[in-house]
Amino acid sequence: MQLIYEKSTPGRNGVRLPASDVPAAAALPESLLRTEAAGLPEVSELDLVRHFTILSQRNFSVDTNFYPLGSCTMKYNAKVLENAAALFAPFHPMTALLPQGAACCQGTLGMLYDLGQMLADITGMDEVTTQPLAGAHGEMTGIMLISAYHKAKGNKKKYVLVPDSSHGTNPASAAMAGYEIITVPTAPYGDMDLELFKKAMNSEVAAVMMTCPNTLGLFNPHIKEISDIAHSHDALMYYDGANLNAIMGKVKPGDVGFDVVHVNLHKTFGTPHGGGGPGAGPVGVKKSLIPFLPQPRIVMDGEGQFLLETANQLSIGRTANFFGNFGVMVKAYAYIIMLGRQGLIQVSEQAVLNANYIKEKLKAYYDVPYDMTCMHECVFSASKQLAHGVHAIDIAKYLIDKGYHPPTVYFPMIVKEAIMIEPTETESKATMDAFIQVMIEAAQVAETDPQALHDAPLTMPIGRLDETKAAREQNVCCQW
Amino acid sequence: MNESHYCPHSPEEISEMLAAIGVSSVEELFAPIPSDLRAKTFNIPPGMSEFETYARMQAIVADNSKSMLNFIGGGFYDHIIPSVVDHLSGRSEFYTAYTPYQPECSQGTLQALFEYQTAICRLTGMDVSNASLYDGATACAEAAMMALRVTGRNRIVVDGCVNPFSRQVLKTYLYNLKVEVVEIAPLDGTLNRDELAKALDDSVAAVLVQNPNFFGCVEDFSAIADQVHGAGALLVASVYPVSLGILKTPAGMGADIAVGDGQSLGNPLSFGGPSFGFIAAKKALIRNMPGRIIGETIDKQGRRGYVLTLQAREQHIKRHKATSNICSNQGLYALRGLIFLSSIGKQGLAEMARLNRDKAEYAKAQLADIPGVTVLQSAPTFNEFTVFLPRPAAAVVADLLKHGLAAGVPLGDYYEDSANALVVTVTEKRTRKEIDHLAKELEAALCN
Structure with a gap:
C-alpha cells in the first residue's frame, strides 16, 4: 500500500483556513525563517479519508477481533466513554493555574x-495523584516518591528488589529513579521464592516491586509475609497495578501491605489502548507518602472548593505538563460510576472465571508450567509443540490467519515458549469456545503439518517480516 | 442480575463454565487469596445506566465556567482541528488496537506511525523520529537523558526561557541521577548568551533551548549550536510544531535533538491531555533514542511492510539497562497529529503559521496602544508575546476571568521581578473582533 506521501500532488489542499481579518505582519528576518516548506503531504480530503480508512482496516482491534493478549487486559471499550471525553475538549489546562483560575474549573478539578x-x-x-501519563510513568513516579520518603527520613537506600517474572518496566523505572536492581528468582510454586527473597533482603533495599497477581496470573500466598519482611527493613512495597482487573472488591493492595500502587486505567478501567497509547497511570500512596506527591496537587478546602497546591517543598515536583492524560481520566471515571460497586466486583469475578475456563479447556493440549487456580490470566508453554519444531510464535501466527489476535508470547521470560492468555470479562462463552477450538486445532497441526504453522499467516496483507533488515537499514522515515 | 452489562454470561453459561473447571462457585476461584487478607470494605457507589452516566458527565462539565475566550498558551494552544481528525482517529480499528507487536495484523497502526515519524522529520529537519513520547515536558527530560548517555557527562544546561513546566519535569526526572541542572537566567526574555558561554565546559552533556520561548520570543540558535558542539555537548531544541510552518527548523540551526508537544497538531485542549511528545534526532543518535521506533522492511515475498525496530533499546528486552522505561506512548494522538498535518498539508501549515503571527502582531499593536502598557521588544515573536502592565498582572487576569476572558499567563508565578508581565497568545482561531474585545476589556480592567 502506498504511503500518504506517495499520494501527494503539489498544490493540492485538504483544508481551507479562515480568511485573515487583520493586516499582514511585517516579515520576520530571513535568519529566523525556514528555507523551504516542510515536505508534508498535499492531498484532498477524500484522498486522506480513503487512505486512513483503508489503513485502519489493516489492523486487528478489540472491536473486530478477540484479543486475548496476556498482561494487557484488552477488554471492550464502552462507546459512551468516548462521548464523555469529547465533552471536555474545550477546556484549557492553563485556566486552572491562573490566579483564581481554579474557581473556573471546579467541574474538572472535582472530577x-x-x-x-x-x-x-x-x-x-x-491519596492518589492522576498526573502520571502511563503505567511505566506511574512506576517511575512511585519509586521517586519512595526515594523522597527515604531521603526525608535520612535512610541510605541503594536497591530496588524485583521478582524475575516482573514487567520490564519495573526495573527500568527503578533505574530511572537512581536505584540498582536485585532480581529474585521464581519458586516452583509460581511466585517469588520466599527463601531467596529473605536472603536478598537487606537494609539498603528501598522498595520491593511486585505485581499481584503476578505475571503468571497467580496470587502470591506469601504476600503479607513478604511485605512484613520488607517493612522490617524500612523498605516500602510497590504494587504494579497491571493485574488489578483480577481483584477489584476482593482484596486491596493497601490491606496486604503495599505502600504505593499505580493503576493502568487503560487496562482495568476500560479506556482504549489507542494502538499503543495513551494510557494513564495514576499513583496511590499511603499517608506517610502524601507530602511527596507531584505538583500541582488537587486538594479540597473546608468549603468543598477544589484548589491546587503548587508550592510544597517536599514534593518530588512535576512529572508531566499538567494534570495527566485528562481525557483518559474522564473515561475511567465514567466507567467506574457506570459499573459501580457490584459491577466492578463482577468484572473481576468473570475475568477470573474466563481465564480458568480457558486454562482447563486447553491444558490437555498445551503444557501449563504452574498448574493451579489462576486469576485473570493463564500461562501455557508451547514446549510440547517444540518437539515438532513448532514455537510459540508459530502458534501465534496461525491464530492470526483464523482471525484471532495472538496471546502474549515469550512473556513472562521465565516460562519457555510462553503463551499468556487473558480473555477479560467482556468476552462471551461462545467467543472463547471458538478460540479454544482453534487453539486445539493449532496443537493438532503442530503434530501433523508443522510447516503450515511456520508459513502462517497467509491471509494478511503481508507475511512475516524481515526484522533483521529493518534493524540493519534503520529506514524509519520516508525518503520519497 | 447482571450488574455490568459488559459482562455477557447468562447464569446457565456460568454454571457450565464452573462445571468445566470443576468448582461449584466463582468464589472458589478466589480461594488462593488468604481469607484474612480479603477486602473488608468496598465503598464505590452503586452503578447506573449509560444514559445516567452521560448525564452525570454533562453535569460535571456544567460546573466549569462556560465559553472562556482563550488568549492563553503556555504550551497548549487553541487551534483549528479539521473534522477528519476526529472521524479518522475515531475509527475503532485504530483506537481499540494494542501496541503493534504482531506486525501482520497491525499494518494500519505501523504504517501510520511510520508516516508520522516521516512528518516529524520533515517538520523539524531531523533524520530520525520515534513513534511518540508522553508530552512535550517529558520529551525534554528524555532528550536530556539521551544526551547524558551519548556524552557520558553529568551536567545539563537549560535556558531559563524554556517553559517552566518543562524545566520542572526535567529537574524531577534528573533529581535522583547525580546530574546537575544549571539554569541560565533570561535576559529580556531571551537566552543570555554570555552566561551560556560561561556555563559551557567539558562536563556539559546538553544545552536545552526553546523556540519560540516561554516569553514568546523567536531566536536563531545557529551560533549557539557551534559553541555547544565546540564544548562537546549536544544542542536540544524544544519547538512549537505549528510555528515550524514558517520558522527555521531545529536541524537548520544545528540542533542535535528536537522535541516538543504535539497538542497543537489536531489535538483538543482537553484540560491538558492526552497530547503527545515528539523527539527527533540526527541519525547517529538513533540507538540512544527512547521509546518505540517503526522501521520499513519486506516480507518473504518482497512486499513492503512496517515493524517495531531496534527493540533491543527498550525495557521489555533490556529491563534496567533500557534507554528509557517508557512502554505505552501516545500513539493515537500521534496518529491525530499525522492526520492533521496531512490534512493541512505543505502550504496549509505555512499559511496557518503566518495567520497566527498576523493575528498576534495585530493584538500586540492593539495592546501597545493601551495607556501604561508596553511590549517586550527584545526579539521578534510568533503567536505569543509579553506585555508589561502598569500594575501586577495576576489581579488583572483574575478580574478578567470573571468576564469569561483568559487574557494571558502572568509571569510573576514563574519569574522573579516579573509581577507586571503578561504573556498573551493569539491563534488563528481568534477573530479581529475578539482581539479588539480583549484590548477593550484589558484597558477597562486597568482603569479600575
Whole structure:
C-alpha cells in the first residue's frame, strides 16, 4: 500500500483556513525563517479519508477481533466513554493555574479529585495523584516518591528488589529513579521464592516491586509475609497495578501491605489502548507518602472548593505538563460510576472465571508450567509443540490467519515458549469456545503439518517480516 | 442480575463454565487469596445506566465556567482541528488496537506511525523520529537523558526561557541521577548568551533551548549550536510544531535533538491531555533514542511492510539497562497529529503559521496602544508575546476571568521581578473582533 506521501500532488489542499481579518505582519528576518516548506503531504480530503480508512482496516482491534493478549487486559471499550471525553475538549489546562483560575474549573478539578478518591478505595490507599501519563510513568513516579520518603527520613537506600517474572518496566523505572536492581528468582510454586527473597533482603533495599497477581496470573500466598519482611527493613512495597482487573472488591493492595500502587486505567478501567497509547497511570500512596506527591496537587478546602497546591517543598515536583492524560481520566471515571460497586466486583469475578475456563479447556493440549487456580490470566508453554519444531510464535501466527489476535508470547521470560492468555470479562462463552477450538486445532497441526504453522499467516496483507533488515537499514522515515 | 452489562454470561453459561473447571462457585476461584487478607470494605457507589452516566458527565462539565475566550498558551494552544481528525482517529480499528507487536495484523497502526515519524522529520529537519513520547515536558527530560548517555557527562544546561513546566519535569526526572541542572537566567526574555558561554565546559552533556520561548520570543540558535558542539555537548531544541510552518527548523540551526508537544497538531485542549511528545534526532543518535521506533522492511515475498525496530533499546528486552522505561506512548494522538498535518498539508501549515503571527502582531499593536502598557521588544515573536502592565498582572487576569476572558499567563508565578508581565497568545482561531474585545476589556480592567 502506498504511503500518504506517495499520494501527494503539489498544490493540492485538504483544508481551507479562515480568511485573515487583520493586516499582514511585517516579515520576520530571513535568519529566523525556514528555507523551504516542510515536505508534508498535499492531498484532498477524500484522498486522506480513503487512505486512513483503508489503513485502519489493516489492523486487528478489540472491536473486530478477540484479543486475548496476556498482561494487557484488552477488554471492550464502552462507546459512551468516548462521548464523555469529547465533552471536555474545550477546556484549557492553563485556566486552572491562573490566579483564581481554579474557581473556573471546579467541574474538572472535582472530577479528578473524586476519581482519586475512588481509586484510593479500590486499591486501599490514602491519596492518589492522576498526573502520571502511563503505567511505566506511574512506576517511575512511585519509586521517586519512595526515594523522597527515604531521603526525608535520612535512610541510605541503594536497591530496588524485583521478582524475575516482573514487567520490564519495573526495573527500568527503578533505574530511572537512581536505584540498582536485585532480581529474585521464581519458586516452583509460581511466585517469588520466599527463601531467596529473605536472603536478598537487606537494609539498603528501598522498595520491593511486585505485581499481584503476578505475571503468571497467580496470587502470591506469601504476600503479607513478604511485605512484613520488607517493612522490617524500612523498605516500602510497590504494587504494579497491571493485574488489578483480577481483584477489584476482593482484596486491596493497601490491606496486604503495599505502600504505593499505580493503576493502568487503560487496562482495568476500560479506556482504549489507542494502538499503543495513551494510557494513564495514576499513583496511590499511603499517608506517610502524601507530602511527596507531584505538583500541582488537587486538594479540597473546608468549603468543598477544589484548589491546587503548587508550592510544597517536599514534593518530588512535576512529572508531566499538567494534570495527566485528562481525557483518559474522564473515561475511567465514567466507567467506574457506570459499573459501580457490584459491577466492578463482577468484572473481576468473570475475568477470573474466563481465564480458568480457558486454562482447563486447553491444558490437555498445551503444557501449563504452574498448574493451579489462576486469576485473570493463564500461562501455557508451547514446549510440547517444540518437539515438532513448532514455537510459540508459530502458534501465534496461525491464530492470526483464523482471525484471532495472538496471546502474549515469550512473556513472562521465565516460562519457555510462553503463551499468556487473558480473555477479560467482556468476552462471551461462545467467543472463547471458538478460540479454544482453534487453539486445539493449532496443537493438532503442530503434530501433523508443522510447516503450515511456520508459513502462517497467509491471509494478511503481508507475511512475516524481515526484522533483521529493518534493524540493519534503520529506514524509519520516508525518503520519497 | 447482571450488574455490568459488559459482562455477557447468562447464569446457565456460568454454571457450565464452573462445571468445566470443576468448582461449584466463582468464589472458589478466589480461594488462593488468604481469607484474612480479603477486602473488608468496598465503598464505590452503586452503578447506573449509560444514559445516567452521560448525564452525570454533562453535569460535571456544567460546573466549569462556560465559553472562556482563550488568549492563553503556555504550551497548549487553541487551534483549528479539521473534522477528519476526529472521524479518522475515531475509527475503532485504530483506537481499540494494542501496541503493534504482531506486525501482520497491525499494518494500519505501523504504517501510520511510520508516516508520522516521516512528518516529524520533515517538520523539524531531523533524520530520525520515534513513534511518540508522553508530552512535550517529558520529551525534554528524555532528550536530556539521551544526551547524558551519548556524552557520558553529568551536567545539563537549560535556558531559563524554556517553559517552566518543562524545566520542572526535567529537574524531577534528573533529581535522583547525580546530574546537575544549571539554569541560565533570561535576559529580556531571551537566552543570555554570555552566561551560556560561561556555563559551557567539558562536563556539559546538553544545552536545552526553546523556540519560540516561554516569553514568546523567536531566536536563531545557529551560533549557539557551534559553541555547544565546540564544548562537546549536544544542542536540544524544544519547538512549537505549528510555528515550524514558517520558522527555521531545529536541524537548520544545528540542533542535535528536537522535541516538543504535539497538542497543537489536531489535538483538543482537553484540560491538558492526552497530547503527545515528539523527539527527533540526527541519525547517529538513533540507538540512544527512547521509546518505540517503526522501521520499513519486506516480507518473504518482497512486499513492503512496517515493524517495531531496534527493540533491543527498550525495557521489555533490556529491563534496567533500557534507554528509557517508557512502554505505552501516545500513539493515537500521534496518529491525530499525522492526520492533521496531512490534512493541512505543505502550504496549509505555512499559511496557518503566518495567520497566527498576523493575528498576534495585530493584538500586540492593539495592546501597545493601551495607556501604561508596553511590549517586550527584545526579539521578534510568533503567536505569543509579553506585555508589561502598569500594575501586577495576576489581579488583572483574575478580574478578567470573571468576564469569561483568559487574557494571558502572568509571569510573576514563574519569574522573579516579573509581577507586571503578561504573556498573551493569539491563534488563528481568534477573530479581529475578539482581539479588539480583549484590548477593550484589558484597558477597562486597568482603569479600575
